[in-house]
Amino acid sequence: MKVDDFSARPALGVGLKITAILLFTCMSAIIKSLADEVPAGESVFFRSFFAIPVILIWLAQRGKLKSGLKTKNPMGHVWRGLFGTTAMGLTFTGLGLLPLPEVTAIGFATPIFTVILAAVLLGEQIRLIRVTAVAIGLVGVMIILWPRFSSIGTMEQTATIGALLILMATMVRSLVQIHIRQLVQNEDTAAIVFYFSVTASVLALFTLPFGWVMPDLQTFGLLVLAGLIGGVAQILITSAYRFGSASMLAPYDYTSMLFAILLGYIFFAELPTMMMLAGAALVISAGALVIWRERQLGMERGKARSVTDPKA
16 A cells, blocks of 8 residues: 555555454454364465455456565564464464353454553654553453463363463464555565465465364355455455545454454354453443554554454
């Protein structure tokens, strides 16, 4: 996405963003439904590989099949792929161990960890408002995780492992955010989206010796569907930032909680606990405060947000 691509059509931007979030949540539900049968590395491969044709068709329709894939920083894409694939693998593993709403709630901590990493790695100054947001967010995360920590040594220990995996994925995803902030300075959004899918597909193949399975026809179809949905969702979320500003669209990320609760109940008979909802409310409040503060400071990060897959 180039700066001169921006066209202020906020209603369209919001619609695209919400649709993308719904599709990403549906993709997560599919991966979760297959977690007992399909290893996470195999799911990462299908999610990434079958997104590639969707992205190529999108680029061809926009007339950017050649120009959009040019890169000045190939190693930057390799590192983006390594970080993003790690986060995706951890997330897909955690999806098999935790309720969908809980995975979503922990993931909301990404902006909080991004603020911390930006201070450590980029030297950004963190003043009172963002310090407060970080503190509130971390308290919220601890509230969400507390029941899992207190279950160590019981039959719920697998859920504890799942919570730790999702927390690690959230931290790695924050590192992805930081890396993309640097990458978008010289790289086209289309290139970042495309080369992530390519590198993630290649990296996922390294997990082949660790227990991939031959899926039956139904499982294969669902895995392909997850990849296609992920590709469409990525295009929609990228396109949304052509029609609305980052600060305006960012809060709609939190609609994923509503979708996760709905899909978790319908397909997995999962209901969020009051403690999880309370913690999620604090994390969401902290994230919203970070977004508001960035808007006040004029930090335009739309290009970085537009290529950040919520599940990668």
